[in-house]
Amino acid sequence: MATTEPRWLDDGQQKTWRAYMAASQLLSDHIDRQLQRDAGMPHTYYSLLVWLSESPERRMRMTDLAERSKITRSRLSHAVGRLEHNGWVRREDCPTDRRGQMAVLTEEGFAALAAAAPGHVEAVRCALFDRLSAEQVCQLGEIMRTVAEGLAPHGGADLPWRR
């Protein structure tokens, strides 16, 4: 029996996919470089601080933080290890589950975030929002929400716009 011919991408899809690959690579490099230079951390780490800063008491369970950030628990462990080393996050035992750990944003961490935020926002705006029409921003949001929901493990229940 012959294996079925794969459904290749048509021309428009191909062009869109290549544009997406180029743009997402360029964008993440651009953002990472800006943050590394001005704040001494990669974008992933910056995002962790943002989530913590928006959470009640500036703390979150490791697993929750990993889910929100779309990263593995392992990666989060390493990352928090580094942030703890920097004095920006501290670990505390979870009061209700002795297996659990809370990641807590320190004052220094909050300060580092506050210092980094303006430059970061400016970079995002320059690279993305200043170049798109209001309509395109809507379209992009809709598209990305759809994609994220399709790939999210828990039916997307943990996605940011569902909070």
Place this chain on the structure above:
Amino acid sequence: MATTEPRWLDDGQQKTWRAYMAASQLLSDHIDRQLQRDAGMPHTYYSLLVWLSESPERRMRMTDLAERSKITRSRLSHAVGRLEHNGWVRREDCPTDRRGQMAVLTEEGFAALAAAAPGHVEAVRCALFDRLSAEQVCQLGEIMRTVAEGLAPHGGADLPWRR
């Protein structure tokens, strides 16, 4: 003199940015995992093989390949080192510039690519194109082209849709 207040993102931009971050993270993880599992290489490396396979004589100057792929020359050197180790790419001296190196796709490399392609396309399709309308695919393409052109170093002269 007061530093000027940063122009924060408005609510719609904020939501779009978070959706973008979630989706791009999930998507690249998804694609990377699929390729790592089924083809033994990350997506970046797969893309290198694709570019080579589409190039005349299946070869490209290192710098050109780096520019097309939107990665640094350093990263490319390491990557090609690994691909060469796998027997998928070989290096040759450039005939016209003695500083230069050509990365050449081997038969084994072409075979590895051919074997990996169907599964990869299927993954991209499932994650992205099967979930978007034809109109959204156009919109996404337009948006991503705009972003890439804004961030490309050479005025975007090396972007895929400009070939």
Place this chain on the structure above:
DNA sequence: CATTCGTCATTGAATGTTCAAGCAGTCGTA
């Protein structure tokens, strides 16, 4: 309560990426 299974989080090794430094060759210019 004892067993078993699942969850929370971490670890170390292997792999990939970045950054700054370095070597060799080319180009422009006097």
Place this chain on the structure above:
DNA sequence: TACGACTGCTTGAACATTCAATGACGAATG
């Protein structure tokens, strides 16, 4: 030709990420 500046590519070390294995605890079951 000689010089200095620039380009092409590589290297090693520091850093980040993945993967599989592990220990500790919780929850369900008998």
